Amino acid sequence: MDIWDVAIIGGGGAGLTAGLYASRANLKTCLFEKISTGGQIALTDDVENYPGFPEGVTGPEVAQKMEEQAKKYGTEIITEEIMALQEKDGKFVLKTAGKEYFSHTIILASGASPRKVGVSGERELTGKGVSYCATCDGAFFRNKQIIVVGGGDSALQEGLFLTRFATKVYIVHRRDKLRGSAILQERAFKNQKIEFIWDTVIDSMHGSNKLEFVKLRNVKKNQVRDFNIDGVFVFVGHDPETKYIGDFVKLDEKGYVIADAVSFETSRKGVFAAGEVRTGAVKQLVTACGEGCAAALQAQHYLETLETD
Template sequence: MKENTLENKMYDLIIVGGGPAGLSAGIYAMRAAMHTVLIEKGMPGGQIALTKDVENYPGIEEVGGFELCEKFLNHAKRYNLEIRENEVVSVEPGVDFHEVVLAGGERLHTHSVILAPGGSARKLGVPGEMEQYGKGVSYCATCDGFFFRGKTVVVVGGGDTALEDALYLSKICAKVYLVHRRDEFRGSRILQQRVFAEPRITLVLDSVLDDIAADDQGVTGVTVKNVKTEETHNVATDGVFIFVGFLPNNALVPAGVKMNAAGYVVTDEKCETSLPGIFAVGDVRQKYANQIVLAAADGCVAALAAAHYVETRKAQAARK
C-alpha cells in the first residue's frame, strides 16, 4: 500500500528551470503524456527575457526577447504543463527514484530529472565592479539602459551580446565606448558591420578595464589599460555594461555527474548525464555554442530521451 501511495505522488519527470531549454522540454514531455512539473524560482524565459531583439530564431525574423519568452510559455501552458514557482535547493539521485528538494523542505519524487538552470553573467573581477553594481554597473542593457538616456556609457565584451547591447545603447545614449581585450570581435559579422557603421559607438580595442571609479552618486569613470602597450587612460562615463560571457549555474548538479574543467555538465547525445535518468540541457551543458535554438533542441532531445527512460523503467518494474 505504501508503494502505491508513493507511486501516485511520483512524477515521471521534473524539469528544473524555465528558460527556452526547460520550456521546450516541458512541451515535448507533455506531448509524450508524461506526468511532469517544471519548477522555476523566477520569471519563466531565462536570459532571453532580458534580450531586446532576437533575430536568429528560425522561422521568426525578428521578435522581442520577452515576447519570445511568452510564446514558449504559452505553448507549454497549452499542453497544461504544471509550472510551480519555487526554488529547488537540491537534486538527490536515488536507485529507485530521484528526489528534488524545494525551499521549505518539500520533497518531490520522480523517475527522471532535466536540469535546465541556465547560466549567469561572468564578472570581470575589477575594483569597483561589485561595489557599484546597481549604481552604474549593469549586466543587462535592456533592464537598465533607460536610466542612461542621453548619457555616456562603457560596454565591455566582444561577443554577440556585447555587440547587440552596444547597438541598443547607442540608440538611447549620447556616446558608447565599446571595450574589448582583442583587436577583433567574436560576434557575428552582421552585428560587427552594424557596430562599425554606428557613429555613436567608439571602439577601444586591445584593452581591458582596470578599475571602476565612483562617487556618492554612482559610477564616474573607468581606467582602461591597453594589453599590448600596458598604457592606461581614464574614460569618463556614467555607466558600465559588462558582457564577457556566462558561467553555468551548476550548483544543483548532483555529486557524481561528470563536468568539464569549466563547470559545464558533460552529457551523451541524448543529453543524459553520467547518472541514469538525470539529463542536462541549455547553458549548463557542454556544447559548441549557446544559442536559443540549441537550448530548445536540447529540451526536445532530453524530454524524448527521458520519456523512453521512464517507459523502460516502468516496463521493467511491471515484469518483476
C-alpha cells in the same frame, strides 16, 4: 507521495521546450525556475535568428509565448530554486529551501549566467551604473555615455541596441579584433555613436553612490587612465549554473554538465541535460530549444523502459 514523471530544472528555452514536449506526451511534468521564466533570452530586445520570426522578436515576447505553450499542455511551473539533488529508493529527490520534490526523471536545463568583469567596485556599483542586461536597464541611460565590455555577438548586439538611448557607446575590448559575427561587426563599425577602445580592459570601477569613472588599462602599452562614464554594460561570457548539482552527475573542468550530444544522458541514468548547461552546447536559443525537445523525448523513452522492467 506525489511523484512527477519529469522534473525540469530551469525555465529558459531548453527547459520550457522540454516542458512542452513532456507534458504534451501526457507525462506529469513540473518545471522549477528560480527567478522568472525565459532565462537569458529574456535579457535581449532583439532576436533576429529564431526561425519563424522574419521581422525579429523581442526576447521577453518569445519567452512569454514559450511559457504559455508549455503551460497549455500541463507543465506546472514552480517558482523555487533547486538547491540539491539526491537519488533515494529508485527515485530522484529535488531539494528547495523548504521542500523536497520527487520525480522518476530529471532534465537539467539551468543554463548559464553572465560572467562579471571581476574588478573592484563592480559588485557595489551593480544596479548603480553597472549592468548585465541592456533590455532591462538601457532606458536608464538616455542621453548618457556608456561603456560596453566585450567583443562577441552579445556585446555587439547589445551595444547596437544601447545606441537607441545613449549619446555614445564605447566598446571596450581586450584584443584588437572582434569575435562577433560579420553582420554585427559591419553594423557596429557603421554606427556613428559607437567607438571602439581596443586592447583595453577595465581595472576598477569607481563612484560613491553611482558609477562615476572607471580605470582603463591598455594591455599592450600597460597604461592606465581614468575614464568618466555613466554606465558600464558587461557582456564577457557566461558561467554554468551548476552549483546545486555537486557530484550528482559528472561536470567538466569548467563546471558544465557532461551529457551525450545525441541521447542527452548524463552520467546518471534517468538524468538528462539540455541547453547551455551542457558542455559543448551551441549557445543559441534555437539549439537550446532543440536540445530541450530531444531530452524530453529521451526521458519519455527512459520512462517506458521503467514501465516494462
